[in-house]
Amino acid sequence: EVQLLESGGDLVQPGESLRLSCAASGFTFSSSAMGWVRQAPGKGLEWVSVISGSGGSTYYADSVKGRFTISRDSSKNTVFLQLNSLRAEDTADYYCAKYSGTDKVFTHWGQGTLVTVSS
């Protein structure tokens, strides 16, 4: 059974940084692309980033490019999202998801971790 468990969400001030983690199990992590999707309170889903299975390719939404960095550690079956220069509009639930590059779909999702940016 695929399981994704996010952690690292917190209340931070504008301009601060945060690192989210997503521990994966139940599938061959090293060959699976992974991604992050966020959802602001009461709003819709917004794609944030995707990383290939090898980690060699990364993609970002324009809204976070240059501020967020996705990475992975296959020895720990974990994907990370480093959030820098946080803004109030980054406040959201951040979901980790397994991504199928073949079918271009997020096949499995974690339960999310809440990031709140407020002074």
Add this chain to the structure above:
Amino acid sequence: SSELTQDPAVSVALGQTVRITCQGDSLRDYYGSWYQQKPGQAPVVVIYAKNTRPSGIPDRFSGSSSGNTISLTITGAQAEDEADYYCQSRDSSGNHLLFGGGTKLTVL
């Protein structure tokens, strides 16, 4: 264009058929997917690759595509289908993913 457009809200009578649509230029070139999200829960994919259902998704859910529009059809809607539905695809570059704004489905 790099947007996917959905109607904000749709309603259907219990047991009837409802179609939820998603429009976008990129849908002419790329298949779309559909996710169901219930309050307080993570999204779940219900249709991908135009009309493929993951295991565990009831066969009352189906997908179709025509031109720049993809559709999710629920044939014989049940009370438990009341949820937000999001379409997802890629933009014209193929490297950026897109979500529609979501459709809130109410089952009457």
